[in-house]
Amino acid sequence: MRWMRFEVDGDISYGIAEGDSVRLVQGDPFDGYEETGAQYAISDVKLLIPVVPKTFYAAGLNYVEHIEEQARLHGREINLPKKADVGYRANNALIAHGETIVLPKDVTEKVEYEAELVAVIGKKAKNITEAEALDYILGFTIGNDLSERSWQKEDRTLWRAKNTDTFSPMGPWIDTDANLADMETVVSLNSEEKIRFETNKMLFSVEHYLSTISKYIELQPGDVLWMGTEGASPNLNHGDVVDIEITGIGILSNPIIKES
């Protein structure tokens, strides 16, 4: 099942996407819903981010080649994280599938994509085991954790580097059937494939992160956990389009402009 969140005639609703159309529901996938009978062509509605997270968790350094690349970039030793210490991103930066990433005019050339699997929490989870963790996930979507590497190096926090407005595209929808073991992440820049990796080949698994977080925090319906990325990215420029495809979920596509 694919959960879309969208706007039509000024109203924001959830719906169940199938093929080219979406069936509008009353309610939402977290607290319960009823089908209304209303149906729209997906091309006739405005897609929104599939959920407004209560808390926006980000796994950060979670794929080996990406960690090695980041260590080189920052002139640091390669240190693989020894524990699943989660980080945070900010809701202000979220935009939907198809919306435009806007680079402030003072960005350097070192703007990069980070293609990430996003787990969407479906129900409250406290002190859960790894074995049961997937039962607490409603489904998966896709995230692009845009990163300005000069700011990342220079600032004390990631605030500008990763949380500037529009720097967190997320979507297009939440797929409840996508299977972790089958997923491959493919990133294309202007329709040219740049990287392809096994999505689930993480340093710390989705299940491990959720179990670990839930020891101290009750995860809430609608919370999202971004799982980190693999490899490196070319520099992104005005006019580029970044497509991130994950098997079983779909494609998150966003054009980029730079403020002049």
Next chain:
Amino acid sequence: MRWMRFEVDGDISYGIAEGDSVRLVQGDPFDGYEETGAQYAISDVKLLIPVVPKTFYAAGLNYVEHIEEQARLHGREINLPKKADVGYRANNALIAHGETIVLPKDVTEKVEYEAELVAVIGKKAKNITEAEALDYILGFTIGNDLSERSWQKEDRTLWRAKNTDTFSPMGPWIDTDANLADMETVVSLNSEEKIRFETNKMLFSVEHYLSTISKYIELQPGDVLWMGTEGASPNLNHGDVVDIEITGIGILSNPIIKES
């Protein structure tokens, strides 16, 4: 004017507090409201956090003596931040005035309070100057940024150290008339005064933080910015009560228990 958010008869509302009573409104202080005529004794309603932030900003190291103390604790050189790089906290950790801070059973003895002024954004703010920054603030409330210093030292991020459930008391209300220049912060532990400092004697001012953030991010109504704390804290224990008073706002008081 004092904006309270509260629950009564199962409904969540905003109201305007005056003396011992609160006048219920329809709507909220951000998008507009109308008085309803309904009025309650404050003692008869359940206080909630005064706003659920869209984004929860935290200034972090922003008072000189606190920075020196933290450097000693972590065995680092004293480096005053050179720029107002903002950090983030997580909504999951927020609790209201009067609610109980619950320490997980595996905390060490190094649990500390951090008494903070909280600016609540009242309207959208992008590219604002320092001179106009205060016009974008609805008012001020109080925050207690509970910190487990062993976890802060040991983890790669602040996730457990500062964002464990119940570690971010915020309240009791939003005061729209409190004046930055007149504020003094006083922290009492079990009714004994522990520290008193000039609230506005910050490394980087509220106005500077808001202007800086707004260069990259459009601040939204309901966003909160926690301004950091001064000095050090004694270790907190099961049975303690922490009161934080800021002139012109009020008192944020929370008892502490430790899970057994």
